Amino acid sequence: MDTNRYCIIMAGGIGSRFWPISRSDRPKQFLDILGTGKTFIRSTYERFRTIIPSENFLVVTNSSYKGLVLEQIPELREGQVLCEPLGRNTAPCIAYAAFRMKAVNPQATMIITPSDHLILDESTFLETIKAGAEFAEAHDALVTIGLKPTRPATGYGYIQVEPAMLENGVNRVKTFTEKPTLEVARMFVEIGEFFWNSGIFIWRVETILEAIRRFLPDTYQLFSSIAPYYATPLEQGHINRIYPECRGVSIDYGVMEKADNVYVRCSDFGWSDIGTWGSLYEYMPKDDAGNANEGAAIPFDTHNSIIKLPAGKIAVIEGLDDFIVVDTDDVLMICPKNNEQNIKKFIDTVKFEKGDGFI
């Protein structure tokens, strides 16, 4: 294991798209939605643990999830959990981690990963990470991981690559496109030089800090202003003070789309961000009628539906096609599978009518 390589797990999301299973006090990354026996964040940790030593992990999360992180990854020391007092998208999160890394090991390579994705082919994944890291270590490069698209998904970002392949199977990035229309997504898949943006980034500490300094100078300035306190007992207090002043901006929009030293290592390791009930449905075992029901529901004349129940509960369901039925101890949700963008509306209405307790 290369002790200069660090894994930064971003785990601050509130996962509202999986409401009412995913709740503000235990969002998606801390759940085992797929029924694998492990939460997403635990699986993420274990996947990287084979190439990165425990002491080289950092998890950036909301202060209120610190306990959940340490519960799921008891191998970490408390200081390895970086707590954001509030969410400000990925750029401040990555800036924070980069400044901490600079204080700890300025020669480090940072491998930054979301905490709630599904990866099926772990060995291909690890080879891909290794190739990306080698490239990032040899160049002044911002490397991202791209996935060969298997369908014209409209919920993902796409990366267009320059055709010429460089060493380690890396390509230079030509363009980024966020969430295209179905028509455009179909074209992307056909053309062949477009890849899904996995949200996994690899770079050296000095490379990302230089990019932030150049493209997000206000963010750089804020985190730089507390440089003496990283990796000291005073860090948290200063972070809590400057975070509210940060602009919320994604690293993709704030840095990747603007920099010219951006590269992508493309691969094909069976990946999903499991961002919606619909994408979860794809990965759940289904009965002959296409129902993903985990065995506790008895369906009659019901097809292609997702049925999630609390442990010990049963259901009898008749006459639903393409529905989502999610039952929890205090909230029941029933809605058509293709209306799941409405979950945001549901949450807002529930919050307004019933209060925060159900969110």
Next chain:
Amino acid sequence: MDTNRYCIIMAGGIGSRFWPISRSDRPKQFLDILGTGKTFIRSTYERFRTIIPSENFLVVTNSSYKGLVLEQIPELREGQVLCEPLGRNTAPCIAYAAFRMKAVNPQATMIITPSDHLILDESTFLETIKAGAEFAEAHDALVTIGLKPTRPATGYGYIQVEPAMLENGVNRVKTFTEKPTLEVARMFVEIGEFFWNSGIFIWRVETILEAIRRFLPDTYQLFSSIAPYYATPLEQGHINRIYPECRGVSIDYGVMEKADNVYVRCSDFGWSDIGTWGSLYEYMPKDDAGNANEGAAIPFDTHNSIIKLPAGKIAVIEGLDDFIVVDTDDVLMICPKNNEQNIKKFIDTVKFEKGDGFI
């Protein structure tokens, strides 16, 4: 109050049509399904309590519900709860009560009532009962209570009356018809001389015993064989012994349809047997979209549906029309409102696949 009048409440039903709210350990008569603040059996007791003294009540129920009866009507002594070791339909239940009455007060008038019906106009109801009782006391008559039909219900029995009205507003019965087709029910409502059979009966002890002796001689023989033990500590043991030998038969089929001294007091006091979710729906308050939801569910694009949730639970429901959604702590049922005859099928399947615990 006439101390020769007794009220016999039949409360042995298992109410499976309201599964999963109504469960074998607490069937419909012991529930407040309408949300009135009182269970059906308590409302039945209180309704009669204004004309009949507490000590003149008998409740016939299954042994396993004795505790529930005394919980709901603590005014009763234990001996006023007649326990059937198993259900054998209404004829043995009424024969048992009649033999007990003969031992206690052979001059008694028995007013026999189901325990789980809804009655809206209590004063008209009580006048009707009084008129029926006066008629039964003056004649050798088997009197039943008929209701003016308000719609061509196919789930009820119908009583056809002789046009000539006798004293106390009573008519002689011409025919009984069980659960007609919709076409026939429509004709019945149009013709005007057909009334719903409420399942409420009034007669003197000796009148019903003579009818049972004549039309159900085997039943009469069995209950007669333990005559010395009624109203003694040995009664229950003998009842437990003879009950399994009884034929299960309804009093309507076994006696009323065969006897020629059958009369009906017709009335119009807002009655429903609340025998199905559909009939319950009629009596529940509904929102503008026709949903009977008691306020705990937030419906989107959902109409004419019944939504029942446990206390403290909320639901978000989108895209259901004419559905029943009933949630309990351990069972969730979702089915089209017009398929509710399927509940029997649901129960059988759940019993087979998940065991008795959910029934």
